[in-house]
Amino acid sequence: MTETSTIQTTCPYCGVGCGMDISPKPEKNSRSNKLAGFEVKVIGSEFHPANFGKLCVKGSSAGETVDFDGRMLNPQVNGEVVSWDSALSTVADKFRSVIDEHGSDAVAFYVSGQLLTEDYYVANKLIKGFLGTANIDTNSRLCMASAVVGYKRAFGSDTVPCSYEDLEQAELIVFVGSNAAWAHPIVYQRIAAEKRRRPDMKIVVVDPRKTATCDIADLHLNLKPGTDAVLFNGLLAQLSKSPALNQGYINAHTEGFADAIAKAVERQGTIEKVAEQCELSVEDLSQFYNWVIENDKMVSLYSQGVNQSSSGVDKSNAIINCHLATGRIGKEGMGPFSITGQPNAMGGREVGGLANQLAAHMDFNKPESIDKVARFWKAENMAQENGLKAIDMFNAVADKKIKAIWIMNTNPVVSMPDADAVKKALQDCEMVVVSDCMQNTDTTQVADVLFPALTWGETDGSVTNSDRTISRQRKFMQGPENARADWWIMTQVAHKLGLADKFQYESAADIFREHAALSGFENDGSRDFDISLLENMTDGEYSSMQPFQWPLTADKRHGTKRMFEDNYFFTPSGKAQFIAITPKAPVHPTTKEYPFILNTGRVRDQWHTMTRTAKTAKLMAHTDEPYVMVHPADATDNKLMEGELAKVENELGLVIARVRIDRGQRKGSLFVPIHWTAQYASHGRVDVLVQPVGDPLSGQPESKHSPVKIAPYYAKWHGFILSREPINTDGLEYWVKVKGKQFYRYEIAGESAIENYQAWSNSFLDKTGDILDYEDASQKRYRSARIENGKLQTVAFIAPSTELPPRSWLGSLFANEIIDSKTRLNLLAGQLSGAKDEGKIICSCFGVGINTIVEAIKKDKLTTVEAIGQALKAGTNCGSCIPELTEILTVEQAKELTS
Structure with missing residues (x-):
């Protein structure tokens, strides 16, 4: 590799799937197995269809996280460094003995939406095809499982119908349970730029709290938590009485409308009823419904606020019902668009990485599909039924029904609901195997066997983003000397189990070709996922593969921008299905003892459990401590002070966090970020408070609605x-x-x-x-x-x-x-006379603090965010801080008016 070479890859963070141009430069005197030995320059790829050169601050800082500090460097068994051969044999022997004594369902894999598709494929093939159980689930269960089931109920397939382009062509975008400004910044910035170009474009945000995404909103509906299905059932009822109802489309291309509209009208038939149930004003609700009726090009962009619910599937279908009723699908600038949280949650869905899926978008509910995959894999021990979803899987570990579990590239001791119970279950399990790139995580600390895995930049493979675009992640540096790719580790365990002839992979390209071939195997248009055009690609073609949207077939050689343009769906009748929705309240209501609703979610500059993003000071500068966001009235009633500490707790656990008082927080609700672990905070693991209940269809946990209480932490x-x-x-x-x-x-x-x-x-x-x-x-x-x-x-x-x-x-x-x-x-004074304090960092890209911003606003009479950018650069790179700059400017202008 030359110092001037540029390598195209894909961002390791969210489901937007931004392309990156990487320019690695070897450092002099690097110590190969101690330090990464690279100075990595990262810029956005101008021609990648997800981002066209833009990157958020997390993506643009990715090159600062590739050092080997804290990396797992060697295989380990019971805390002792061992050879690869010994560690692989230990795992293979234990899995074999457990299966021989207790059956296949006594073992499990728990994998990750951050695995590459090739890794995911091997994991799914190994456990379902040859270990004989479907006990493989993924942290994507916590992310988008409800959206998957919603799509499958409506369309007969797990098909995201939209492209990012539709967001720029829409007349109305409805964000539902999505703080895209922080969770999917580049998609949000594409929408914000279009809003500036077309001010008449309408933006509605449906969210109990006022988030940064509201910065571009024409209307914010701060509905009662858990009432999304009520809102969209009410919309369906209003559409049925409006000229927006597309009866011709309904008659020709759908089924079930009569039942769906009857249910909607029964309980949400009037705006007044919906307003009362959602705790919204009739005026705001009427405005929203009127905009939907008036604007044909409508995209509903929904995420965790919809999915992470005990009725998340119904909420998803309530949204889809409204698109089917108006025929707003399969056309430019419209559709129900579930945006995924992780970089390869979609790729995991393609290979069947969830417990209730088979590979290539097939399912266990069809015996012919089980037979099809078994014949393709030549698998004589094929799983015959769904495995255990995440919550049930860890319950089975606790009940000692699962005696050996292999966890790959994820941190369930932090991210699973009732996280302390998950930790206890793993501590008591006969064997816990963890593949990870980091030595010390909350989950590696309860492992018996550790496999050092390569990570982003060190390995090759593919990922699929939220709009079905498959892109390559490419190797641009050497990983630790003794670390290995996840697919290689699983392949070697398969060899130890006597399955070498079934797992003869020499490269990621070998796996991808097989994955592509399976997608087209006995398909003939019966399945949506098909990339069979690539089943015979050469290694060189794989190496140079450019982004494309599936399906990619002989008659769709350039990919597929938009699904269902032909109005054909993957149901038995070929018609889309309306689903009659009876809205359900969250499983656990508030009580006198636990009167607050806890909502969890992301912050702007952190990612999951911080194993990567916490390595760079730039990304820690914006939000450096766990916090709890509280409405001013609730703060007063509970004697909470801004900047002080508070205890948030219920019968499951305790979190201690810094108080932030915010009028955008709904009264009676609290918000705490998900990212902090026992490696970074004494009491920051918020999922210890989340009840272990999930949607009965999708199994996705209800992470947005846990009853808690809050009180001051009386520090001496x-x-x-x-x-x-x-x-x-x-x-x-x-x-x-x-x-x-x-x-x-x-x-x-x-x-x-x-x-x-x-x-x-x-x-x-x-x-x-x-x-x-x-x-x-x-x-x-x-x-x-x-x-x-x-x-x-x-x-x-x-x-x-x-x-x-x-x-x-x-x-x-x-x-x-x-x-x-x-x-x-x-x-010992703690400060130098005259030294400037930047204050809380607002713009992480350029390290600009709030005190500097306020000073410039006052001194230079700045009146717009653009003026702040010209003076300080703040907001001129990724744009993630623009909502905060707007808020600071508004506050300072209000002070000026009242002074």
């Missing part, structure tokens, strides 16, 4: 530690770890008083070198700093309240080679 002291090296947090009651530039920051607090500051300090901080400290016992304040060989090593500040010095100046000192005498004098 607050503080922070900045340290060049990670510290041992044992003994700290509350802590959060934040990666800075050349240091780690720990925000800390405790309900127990510190009796002896010196002893307390000695228990956490090294005392070699030159120690500076200050103690005021009467004021309960303590400050210390350690300098060694002229370099700052640690600083610690303790106070009785959250009024502590800014961290920015102290953090900047870790870049200094020598701490001079002037700086020493100011160290």
Whole structure:
């Protein structure tokens, strides 16, 4: 590889699937198995149809995360480093003995929407085709399983009908349970740019809380949590009385309309009824319904707010019903568009990576499909029925029905509902195998066998994004010397099980060809997923494969932009199905003891459980601690203060988070982000509070509606530690770890008083070198700093309240080679006279803080977001911070008017 070579790949984060141009540059004197040895420049690929050169701050920072810090470097069994041969034999022997003694259903795989399609394919083939069980499920169960079942009920297939282009051609876009501004930033920015070009385009956001996505909304419907199906049933009832009803389409291409409309009219037949049930104003509801009636080109863009529900499938079908009633599907600028959370959730669906699927969009409900896949694979031990979905799978582990489980590229001890119970189940399991790129995660810590896996940039394969575009992820660097691709690890276990002749793969291209061939095997147009045109592609063609939207067949050689243009669906009759919906309330209502509804979700600059994004200070700058968002009235009633800590708890567990008071938060509801783990926070794993209930059809957990209570965390002291090296947090009651530039920051607090500051300090901080400290016992304040060989090593500040010095100046000192005498004098003051505090980072791309933004607005009389961008660059790269810039500008302009 030359220093000037550019490699096209795909972003490792969300389901938008942005293309990237990577320019890796080998560093001099790199230590191959210690450091990545690469300086990686990342820019957006101009010609990729998902992003056309744009990247969000996570994507553009991906090159900063490829170092080997914290990587798993060797196979391990029971905490001991072993050879690959030994580790593979250990796993194969255990799985064989468990199956021989207890049957195939006593083993399971739990995989990930971040696996490449080729990895996913091998996993599915191995367990369903040759281990004889369908006990394979995926963290995509937590993401889009309800949307899958909704599509299959309506269309007979798991088919996303739309393309991203439809979002730019629509007259009306309805975001339902989607904070796309933060969760899918590039799609959101495409829509925002189109809104600027066409101001008459209507944007509606359906969400109980006011999110950043509302920045471009013409209407925000902050409906009662859990009432999405009520809203869309009501819309269907109104459409039935309007000129928008397409009776010709209904008669010719659908079935079930009479039952669906009867159910809708029965309980949601008037706007007044719907408004009462959704707790919305009649005026806002009427406006929404009128816009739907008036605008033919309508896209409904829905995500976790719909899917993560005990009735998520019904909510999905309630949305689809409205598109079928108006014939708004299969045409430019319209359709029901489920946008996935993960980079390859769609690819996992294609290979049958869920427990209730077969490969190539086939299912266990048809014996001929089971036979078809078995014959293609030459599998004599083919699974014959659905396996256990995620919640049931981990319950079976707890009940000791599953005795060996292999977890790949995911972190269920953090992300599964009732996460503490999942942790206990895995701790008690006979064998837990974990394949991961990182050594220390909440899940690797309960494993018996660890396999070091290659990760993004180190391995080859393909992924499918939310609009059916298949793209290549390409290798651009060497991984750790002893790490391996996931498909290779599974193939070698298969060989140990005596299945070498069934898993003769030498490359990802070999697997992809087989995957493509299966998609066309005895298909003849009966299945939507078909990429059989590629079954005989050469290695070179695979290497250079450009993005395309499936199906890709002999008669669709350039892919398929939009599905159902011919009005043919994959149901027995060839017609789309209306589903009669009776809206259901969430399983667990609030109670006197637990009066608040907990909603969980993403923050702007983090990804899943932070194993990648927490490695770069840039992405930790925007949101550095777990927080709980509270309505001002609820904060007052519960004695909660902005910036203080609060305990959020129920009978399942406890989370401690920083209070954020926000009028956009619905009264009676709380919001807590999903990302923090036991590696980064003492009490940040929010899924310990989520009830382990799911949709009866999809099995997707109800992560948006868990009853909890909230109360102040009465800390006797607050503080922070900045340290060049990670510290041992044992003994700290509350802590959060934040990666800075050349240091780690720990925000800390405790309900127990510190009796002896010196002893307390000695228990956490090294005392070699030159120690500076200050103690005021009467004021309960303590400050210390350690300098060694002229370099700052640690600083610690303790106070009785959250009024502590800014961290920015102290953090900047870790870049200094020598701490001079002037700086020493100011160290324990925590700030240098005249030093500027950026404040909370708003624009991560350019590191622009709120204090700098406010100062510029006042000083330069800035009146628009564009003016802020011209002055400070903020908002001019990925655009993710534009909603916050708008809010800051609005607040400052209001202050100016009232001053």
